[in-house]
Amino acid sequence: MSHDFDVCVIGSGAGGGPVAYALAEAGYSVVVLEKGPWFTEEDYYKDELACCIRNAYTPDLKEQSHVVETELDEGGWRRRETAQDTSWNLWNGNVVGGSSNFMSGFFHRLKPVDFKQLSTFGPIEGANVVDWPISYDDLEPYYTKVEHVVGVSGRVVDHPHQEPRSTPDFPYPPTAEHPVSGLIDQACDKLGVHSVPMPRAILSKPDLGRQSCSYNGYCGSYGCATGAKGSSRAALLNHAVAGGRCKILPDSHVIRLQSDSSGQITAVEYRDKNDVVKHIDAALYVVACQAVETSRLLLNSTGEKHPHGLANNSGQVGKNLLFAGGGAGSGRLRYADFPAEKRDEMRQIGPFINRSIYDYYVIDDADFGEKQKGGTIDFVHLHPNPVSRATRQMRGSDGLLWGKPLKRRLEQHFRESSYIKIEAFCDWLPVDDCFVSLDSKVRDKWDMPVAKARLGFHVRNLQVGWYLASKGAEVLKAMGAENVVSFASGSPPLNLMAGGCRFGDDPETSVLNADCRAHDVDNLYITDGSFMPSAGSAPFTWTIYANAFRVADKIIERLGGNKFQSLSS
Amino acid sequence: MDRRHFLKITSAGAAATAATTASLPLFAAPAQRSGDAGLSDQQWQTLDAVLDHLFPSETEAPGAKDVKALHWLQTVLLDDETDEIHKQFLRAGVAQVDETSLELYQKLFIALQQDQREAVLRNMEKSKQQGRAWLQEMIRYIFEALLSDPVYGGNPQAAGWIWLQHIPGFPRPPKEKRYFLL
Numbered sequence: 001m002s003h004d005f006d007v008c009v010i011g012s013g014a015g016g017g018p019v020a021y022a023l024a025e026a027g028y029s030v031v032v033l034e035k036g037p038w039f040t041e042e043d044y045y046k047d048e049l050a051c052c053i054r055n056a057y058t059p060d061l062k063e064q065s066h067v068v069e070t071e072l073d074e075g076g077w078r079r080r081e082t083a084q085d086t087s088w089n090l091w092n093g094n095v096v097g098g099s100s101n102f103m104s105g106f107f108h109r110l111k112p113v114d115f116k117q118l119s120t121f122g123p124i125e126g127a128n129v130v131d132w133p134i135s136y137d138d139l140e141p142y143y144t145k146v147e148h149v150v151g152v153s154g155r156v157v158d159h160p161h162q163e164p165r166s167t168p169d170f171p172y173p174p175t176a177e178h179p180v181s182g183l184i185d186q187a188c189d190k191l192g193v194h195s196v197p198m199p200r201a202i203l204s205k206p207d208l209g210r211q212s213c214s215y216n217g218y219c220g221s222y223g224c225a226t227g228a229k230g231s232s233r234a235a236l237l238n239h240a241v242a243g244g245r246c247k248i249l250p251d252s253h254v255i256r257l258q259s260d261s262s263g264q265i266t267a268v269e270y271r272d273k274n275d276v277v278k279h280i281d282a283a284l285y286v287v288a289c290q291a292v293e294t295s296r297l298l299l300n301s302t303g304e305k306h307p308h309g310l311a312n313n314s315g316q317v318g319k320n321l322l323f324a325g326g327g328a329g330s331g332r333l334r335y336a337d338f339p340a341e342k343r344d345e346m347r348q349i350g351p352f353i354n355r356s357i358y359d360y361y362v363i364d365d366a367d368f369g370e371k372q373k374g375g376t377i378d379f380v381h382l383h384p385n386p387v388s389r390a391t392r393q394m395r396g397s398d399g400l401l402w403g404k405p406l407k408r409r410l411e412q413h414f415r416e417s418s419y420i421k422i423e424a425f426c427d428w429l430p431v432d433d434c435f436v437s438l439d440s441k442v443r444d445k446w447d448m449p450v451a452k453a454r455l456g457f458h459v460r461n462l463q464v465g466w467y468l469a470s471k472g473a474e475v476l477k478a479m480g481a482e483n484v485v486s487f488a489s490g491s492p493p494l495n496l497m498a499g500g501c502r503f504g505d506d507p508e509t510s511v512l513n514a515d516c517r518a519h520d521v522d523n524l525y526i527t528d529g530s531f532m533p534s535a536g537s538a539p540f541t542w543t544i545y546a547n548a549f550r551v552a553d554k555i556i557e558r559l560g561g562n563k564f565q566s567l568s569s
Numbered sequence: 570m571d572r573r574h575f576l577k578i579t580s581a582g583a584a585a586t587a588a589t590t591a592s593l594p595l596f597a598a599p600a601q602r603s604g605d606a607g608l609s610d611q612q613w614q615t616l617d618a619v620l621d622h623l624f625p626s627e628t629e630a631p632g633a634k635d636v637k638a639l640h641w642l643q644t645v646l647l648d649d650e651t652d653e654i655h656k657q658f659l660r661a662g663v664a665q666v667d668e669t670s671l672e673l674y675q676k677l678f679i680a681l682q683q684d685q686r687e688a689v690l691r692n693m694e695k696s697k698q699q700g701r702a703w704l705q706e707m708i709r710y711i712f713e714a715l716l717s718d719p720v721y722g723g724n725p726q727a728a729g730w731i732w733l734q735h736i737p738g739f740p741r742p743p744k745e746k747r748y749f750l751l
Contacts, residue, residue, distance in 0.1 A: 043751055046738025049717050050748035054650075062652065218738030225740050349736050386716035386735050387709075394708050399694055400701065402623040402708060403687075407630050414733035 013098020017232025027563025044223030097233025327469030
């Protein structure tokens, strides 16, 4: 049977890019549908209004919004429509390359224990903890592939929580480091913990047809103007397109997946940039729209065999939505406390801190309770965005600050100190009260129901988040930082989402099988973070990339193998 | 105070200060910006005075006037992309400033002494519906004018960045790549 393309990929971010890249490289025709525009390095500038205030890279919330529900202290749920309450924006970058354009590229592998949490630590009351259907060993070759293809810089050091590696070190040396990195190393030595260089998806030298990092200090939240950041667009899609077998259709918003009486997908229905409804068909379909929108697309794609939404015959689509759990903190280093010759170095912006602590990845501390999963502590600079930083200075102890007192506070904040942030990551435990469904009232501009995300959380997230953040705070104090604070919150980081279509061996409790193929739709794969049954204790972009490459190999195998290898053999 | 009394005082105040009405040259506005900002000349003067009070000019430190904060707000109010509900909120706050001034001192805000202006804005912050939210938003817009890239019309000659010793990122947006043209 002939199709328009061998594979149709919906979504061009970290989940879609590897599939398009690998399939095209293996000789198959691929089309990628992306709802947003196709920006390149020529469009990305260090413009705080564009990235972070006027939200130039995400849809207009008046036209395409979400509904979120957060738990009230007194019980029950508070409903917010993001068209009105824009601080709960669930869009993270709707452009070619998706939100990987705007990531910081803090790259962490999951560790072997993440794949067998249930069998290692046992069940947790109120949480749907499971083992993964694959092991770390299954994913390791693909973590390594990402290091080489996407480009990961770093340095392997010996420490107790180092995960097994098939290669001795990273293919790219670490990015340039700020003097603060050395201060963290010294403080950790004093405390007896291991300060580990944090890998980054940033090229530290020109390679792979891309330039090196330019160290301008504005990385996370901004599109990269040099191509050094390993976005799905810069690292994968540009190459896939150049090879001639991958076609990207930007400004193409998929409305639904159509299926036939056997339950298979027959076509994708989408609206092009002129708002004209079009269809594409392919042998296989890959959905990677980021967790919330992936679940929404399936739920909106009902059919004869899928009355409750595609791949949802067990009612699992949208369930066990995950975020990155954790805590945060900060401390201030006053330039005046450094010798005069060090102050200019301390004032630099551009070089990275790049330090992590993994000593508490498993917490074995009698004061804290039974041995349990902990997480990762990252140290980073306070984001340099000036309007956002200034805005946080207007709150005084007795109301708003304005006039000359506000101006003096701004001078103090901007001129006198450097601020170090703690970002602590722990598991966001999968719970029944964190899920995606279709909202019964709000619709988008094409009259399709929008996604509603209920954002319940397990109290363990908070406990572990507090624990990790306070360990990070000890390091900042040992560095001599002032005003050190640490805390945890039940509010999810909306830019780090996963789950909703977990993979597993049992079709009753999972949406996808171990190959990330839908249990009840033979020609559907899902390759964004939706597949994750648990989130691990670190940002998960590297894991999404690695798993998407793994699934791409399964798809290539199913389609008959690499066309070029079979020709040459 | 009833509406008629308010209007009477307002028009008297406006007439009294007509000679000092600030001129408001428009930005070279992009094509999609059109329409009416929805404030009277007198209200523009009130807003100008509020911004000046919230962020006064000093010899060594730029204030709202120096970074063209009033023009910034004019752009926001003229921008088709700005949500209409938000525009109404911005305009209602300006009206509330003069309502509060009249309530406390029977004069328009621009006719008040510094300490009276402070009292009016503090009264709004503590006691008026949406007063605090509006003041926060005014300060936030001043910061946009102070610290955004000069290509957008605020932060002239990078005065805000230079004052705070802030190092901007590069490459900086050229005129043809401003966010609303992407």
